[in-house]
Amino acid sequence: MSTTTPPSNTRAGGTDAPGNPDVSGVDLELVDVLKRYPGQKKPAVDGLSLHIPAGEIVMFVGPSGCGKTTSLKMINRLIEPTSGTISIGGEDVRGRNVDQLRRHVGYVIQGGSLFPHLTVAQNISVVPRLLKWDSRRTSERVDELLELVSLDPAKYRDRYPRELSGGQQQRVGVARGLAADPPVILMDEPFGAVDPITRQRLQDELLSIQEELRKTIVCVTHDIDEAVKLGDRILILQEGAQIAQYDTPEAILAAPANAFVEDFVGAGSTLKQLSLSRVSDVELVHPTTATVGERVAEVRARAEANGDQAVVVLDERRRPVDWMWLRELAAADTVRPVRDDVLTLDRRATLNDALDMMLTSTHGAAIVTGRRDEYLGVVNFTAVTGHIQATEQQLAEGRAADATAGRDDAWEGGGA
Amino acid sequence: MSRTDTTRPVAVPAGDAPRSADTETAPRRSRWAVSGESRILLLVLPVVVALVFGAWAWWRATADLDSIEARQLAWGLILDLIWQHVKLTLVATFFVLLVAIPLGIALTRPRFKRAAPLAVGIANAGQAAPAIGLIVLLAMLLGFTFGTAVLALTLYAVLPVLRNTITGLQGIDPTLVEAGRGIGMSGAGVLFRVELPLAVPVIMTGVRTALVLLVGTATLATFVNAGGLGTLIVTGITLFRYPVLVSGALLVALLALLVDWAGRVLERVARPKGI
Structure with missing residues (x-):
């Protein structure tokens, strides 16, 4: 009951914990993946090759029609690739029955896409029931997941989706995606349909869930700020799912690979830097x-x-x-x-x-x-502002050092 | 975390963030919470039907009828005719559902989607054709029996159910279907656990329409010797016995209202909770 008890360590909450031994995700590998729709000259996805390391969040961003959603949906075969291979944990996705495959790949969609005629608990337990879990295990899992997404199980278990707010529906959508504890989770614009403050809260929650679970998460978004905030890595795609840049948010903001990336990341790149710094x-x-x-x-x-x-x-x-x-x-x-x-x-x-x-x-x-x-x-x-100034200063010093070391290097990729 | 580049000035993001509504929850609503109009229909209709029927029964018991009228309006005969009428309606409805719902499902699957306009066109023709012509023509082909009447009635009433099954299934948000497939439900699983339950309200409206149509049209079954309340009307006309004619028409109307009411109750009960 005293006044200002300083928290023990405000800086401990970083999101970077590489090499965590508790990673429950697996690697994802795309090799030369091509998708050509009949009657279209140009392939929608033209030879995408990509490695997604286990336990990381990779954000797919790019302008609309760049093939990011198509690429995502090819991972769980909602869209069948024309050629190329996709493997999850070293196993080719085409080697398995498609429904079996999808039961082991989480799928989270914009707005939650909950089934309106099923209760929250029934929505979450769709996949466990398909996997023939017994009812006790299923209901325990439902409660556990509701706790995880910050919804009180006793209060929300038996509600119908229309009795929930948008943010709550989206939370249940995330819980449904996590239901069978899949190693890989695909998210398609998961937080696109909620207001900014709710979206921010959901993003924070996702990060805290991920801190605990260390899944491999592939997330499509059109919002570069969301990508910078959530992503361990960001994949920026151009038309035909051509990789414009695939790197950490820090690297992409610091050194956009080309003019396209620079344009896409946008002029307010200092502002974007704000998305890289955490309150902690x-x-x-x-x-x-x-x-x-x-x-x-x-x-x-x-x-x-x-x-x-x-x-x-x-x-x-x-x-x-x-x-x-x-x-x-x-x-x-x-x-x-x-x-x-x-x-x-x-x-x-x-x-x-x-x-x-x-x-x-x-x-x-x-x-x-x-x-x-x-x-x-x-x-x-x-x-x-103090933090921004300190960062700016650090950068300026770094740049000065770079400039003396090798003049051109510092501006490489600046794409003037 | 260290930052690595930028020389551009800091701007502050526009403060257009509305207050979070995340803690708010939509109100809970029971499935019996209905609009004023349908509440009146649900509650008042059976009362009106009972009152009118009671009045008719009182008239029947007290009126001064000649021997022909008394024979035609004997309680035993009346109940037989009502039962025949109900049987015709229900059996035809059963076959309508048996034909129209699976057909409607098939016509919304990608493989047969293109045949949907054709099928609806044929069903339309079935309904547009004069029912009396349909019944009599079929009877000349197949004989004057209960079965013929049921067949004609079925053909006549397929359209509303077929059309509503197709509309109901087409009206489902495709992202829900994709969500179902995306989390690993089979095609049949999505159909039976997502699509059909969600289409039930629209399908049931079609079923109710078909039921009311069938009650009315079943009066024509008398022309192929299949009984029903139409018998009273026809007898009343041919024998110039207006009490018989009016009684037949009145009873058919009451039965239609009652069936409509039952359809509404069924619609409400079958509607999945949550939608």
Whole structure:
């Protein structure tokens, strides 16, 4: 119940954990994959070869009609390739019965595409039932998955899709894709149909799920920011699924391979850099906090001592429940939250997300939470701009060093 | 995490993010929550039918009838005719479903999709042809029997069910079908567990239309010796006994209303929860 307990380690939440031994995904390999639709001169996918390492998220991006969705659907044979081979964990996808294959490859679609006449639990258990799991194992799995996607099983298990919000439907869609614990998950514009704040939350959740599960995830998106945020690697495709660049987000933003990539990534590349930095990378500030039920007089004294106009109200499990101005506190003897939903940022959220939320917040800052929604601190504009400046400086130094080492190298691929 | 390049100025993203609606949940709705109009139909219709039938029964018991009328309107005969009529309707409906639903399914599969307009055209012709002509012509070919009447009625009522089966299946969001296939359901699995359940409301509307059509058309079965309430009407006309004629017409109308009501109840019960 003290004021500003600093979180033990705000920088621990990075997403880069290469070489994790708990990888449950498998490698994916595409060799010379070609798809030609009858009656079309040019192939939709023209000789795509690609290696996707186990346990990574690879984002397929590109302009519409570039063949990214076709490429994705060829992996689970929703579209049959004209030629070439695709193997999952070293096994050719054409070697197996197509329905059997798909039961072991997760598939998540925009908006969730839930079956409206089935309950949430029935939707999730479609694949386990096809795999003939017994009903106890299936229902345990359903509850486990609902927990994983942050939906209370008791509350949502028996609901129908139309009784859920868009974000909740999408969560159930993700749970359905994960149901039979497939090593590979394909996602087709998974978060395209929800509002920006929900989308950001879903992205954060996906990252946290992935931190735990380490699946191989292939995700199609048209949103380069989403690609930068979620991807361990990004595959940028041109017409005919020609690879324009296939690399880490950092490398693509720093050195676009050609003019196409540069155009696609867009002019606001500094802005994109904001999608690379996580909230956990910046220094959080720690305004006065209060616990629900605490005496207002004490809280007020503490806030005034710290020079704060507002206090972050936490519940007994240290989850933020409200962010109250001192004048709002005055109404009662003990601290009681007045709003019922306070917007918070996950520590995995990008600085881009953080700026978004700060702009809509009356406090000009955003509350950051960690595991199990535990309060970590507050991120404000000063922290973000400070971080950007530090990065810029680092880059400038790096560039100066490069320039002295080998003049042209630093600008290679700049595609002037 | 270190960044590696950029010299462009920092801009701030437009703050067009609406407040999250993620915690909101659409209201729960029971399947019995119906609009005012259909509630009136569901509740009031059977009452009206019962009242009118009661009034007719009272008239039948108290009216001053001559011997022919009394014979034609004997309770035993009336109940027989009603039962024949119901039997004709139900048996024909059974065959209509047996033909129209599988045909409708087949005509929405990729392989036979192109035949759909042709099949609907033929069914249209079946309905457009005068029912009396159809029944009598078939009777001349196949004999004056119950079976002939059922065949003619079936041909006559296939169209609404066929058309609604096709419409219902075509109206299903193709991404749901792809989702089903994409997670590993077989083609038949998607048909029986996704497509048909979702098409049930539309198909059932077709079934109700067919039922009402059949009740009305079954009055013509009397011309091929297959009985039904049409018998009363025909007798009433040929013998100039208006009480008999009106009673027949009234009973057919009441039966049609009752069947329509049963169809509505069935529609509501068969509709899968959640849609």
